[in-house]
Amino acid sequence: MAIRVWDYLPEYEKERTDVLDAVEKVFESGQLILGESVRRFEEEFAAYHRTRHCTGVDNGTNAIKLGLQALGVGPGDEVVTVSNTAAPTVVAIDSVGATPVFADVREDDHLVDPEQVAAAITPRTRALVPVHLYGQCADMAPLTRLAAEHGLAVLEDCAQAHGARHHGRLAGTMGHAAAFSFYPTKVLGAYGDGGAVLTGDDTVDGNLRRLRYYGMEERYYVVRTPGHNCRLDEVQAEILRRKLGRLDDYIERRREVADRYAEGLAGVAGPSGLRLPSVTEGNDHVYYVYVVRHPRRDEIIERLRAYDIHLNISYPWPVHTMTGFERLGYAEGSLPVTERLAREIFSLPMYPSLPPDTQDRVIEALREVLTTL
Numbered sequence: 001m002a003i004r005v006w007d008y009l010p011e012y013e014k015e016r017t018d019v020l021d022a023v024e025k026v027f028e029s030g031q032l033i034l035g036e037s038v039r040r041f042e043e044e045f046a047a048y049h050r051t052r053h054c055t056g057v058d059n060g061t062n063a064i065k066l067g068l069q070a071l072g073v074g075p076g077d078e079v080v081t082v083s084n085t086a087a088p089t090v091v092a093i094d095s096v097g098a099t100p101v102f103a104d105v106r107e108d109d110h111l112v113d114p115e116q117v118a119a120a121i122t123p124r125t126r127a128l129v130p131v132h133l134y135g136q137c138a139d140m141a142p143l144t145r146l147a148a149e150h151g152l153a154v155l156e157d158c159a160q161a162h163g164a165r166h167h168g169r170l171a172g173t174m175g176h177a178a179a180f181s182f183y184p185t186k187v188l189g190a191y192g193d194g195g196a197v198l199t200g201d202d203t204v205d206g207n208l209r210r211l212r213y214y215g216m217e218e219r220y221y222v223v224r225t226p227g228h229n230c231r232l233d234e235v236q237a238e239i240l241r242r243k244l245g246r247l248d249d250y251i252e253r254r255r256e257v258a259d260r261y262a263e264g265l266a267g268v269a270g271p272s273g274l275r276l277p278s279v280t281e282g283n284d285h286v287y288y289v290y291v292v293r294h295p296r297r298d299e300i301i302e303r304l305r306a307y308d309i310h311l312n313i314s315y316p317w318p319v320h321t322m323t324g325f326e327r328l329g330y331a332e333g334s335l336p337v338t339e340r341l342a343r344e345i346f347s348l349p350m351y352p353s354l355p356p357d358t359q360d361r362v363i364e365a366l367r368e369v370l371t372t373l
């Protein structure tokens with residue numbers, strides 16, 4: 001049987017009754033848009049984080065977009081982020097009329113380098129968007145210090161880090177606001193699209209609620225500025241409520257998968273040139289993806305296909321090298337660490353319901369390939 005980096009069907013098999021019951025509950029409720037399920041999911045997601053507010057939105061990209069707008073970011077502003085992220089981080093910054101500015105990352109954990117952020121700040125910088133990449137948090141203390149010094153907003157991109165902790169604090173509770181995606185592959189994934197923004201600030205939350213609902217506070221009447229239609233769907237919210245109760249368990253299982261890789265690959269990791277993920281001190285990693293590194297990555301992926309193992313690269317192209325962002329003016333070579341990592345990284349299968357014998361097939365095949373490269 002073919003092995004892929006992600007598959008939701010084993011989970012659906014186990015949780016089918018609960019998922020279908022959630023769908024039925026919403027369909028029978030008589031309220032299909034912004035009803036009880038969205039309201040209660042927002043309450044419960046905020047409570048999980050011990051944060052004042054959560055606004056459900058339609059996806060993670062719009063969570064970042066609305067988050068930035070709610071914080072006052074707009075045309076003419078610069079927003080500092082990274083280039084080794086899912087393109088939507090940058091698409092969202094661009095969509096509010098702001099200019100994305102890229103800071104390079106650290107070689108060991110692939111997370112933003114605070115010194116590079118400091119160097120990227122100009123008088124036009126308005127916000128920082130640190131990405132908690134792969135499931136571990138960016139180095140927040142120096143970033144919040146920089147933000148305070150320069151009067152910048154901090155929006156955490158938590159799309160890959162539900163439930164991750166940084167010196168004990170949950171991802172999404174360290175900036176002025178935090179954007180989450182519930183795209184199906186994520187650590188907390190819906191059965192379709194979904195997203196949310198957390199904030200402790202009443203005014204920012206008011207902005208978010210208006211912006212996701214055309215710019216309305218009351219029905220049919222737009223106030224202040226026109227907004228968008230970015231509501232979280234009622235069905236997805238009800239499914240997410242149930243899955244939120246299992247989030248810590250999903251994370252536990254992801255960590256078990258990570259431990260099994262570390263054990264199974266321990267012998268080959270160093271000598272063969274394979275590098276396993278490094279967890280930075282103070283971080284509790286939730287392993288959204290299990291990203292390893294090897295200079296001959298392309299050959300390894302190719303040879304694993306013969307074993308019917310189909311790996312993925314998160315992400316093959318740094319955003320600044322994409323033709324869609326050419327006008328930002330970043331030359332090849334301008335972010336050397338980011339570019340080097342993009343050439344060497346690849347992801348091994350990772351999801352909570354990954355069967356151990358399937359994982360062992362990956363470990364075995366990878367060991368064989370590495371010892372005969």
Ligand SMILES: *Cc1c(COP(=O)(O)O)cnc(C)c1O
Nearest residue numbers: 059060061086088089159181183
């Ligand atoms: C998935 C992801 C997004 C976008 O979320 P969508 O729900 O797909 O719009 C944004 N940023 C990061 C880091 C992501 O991984």
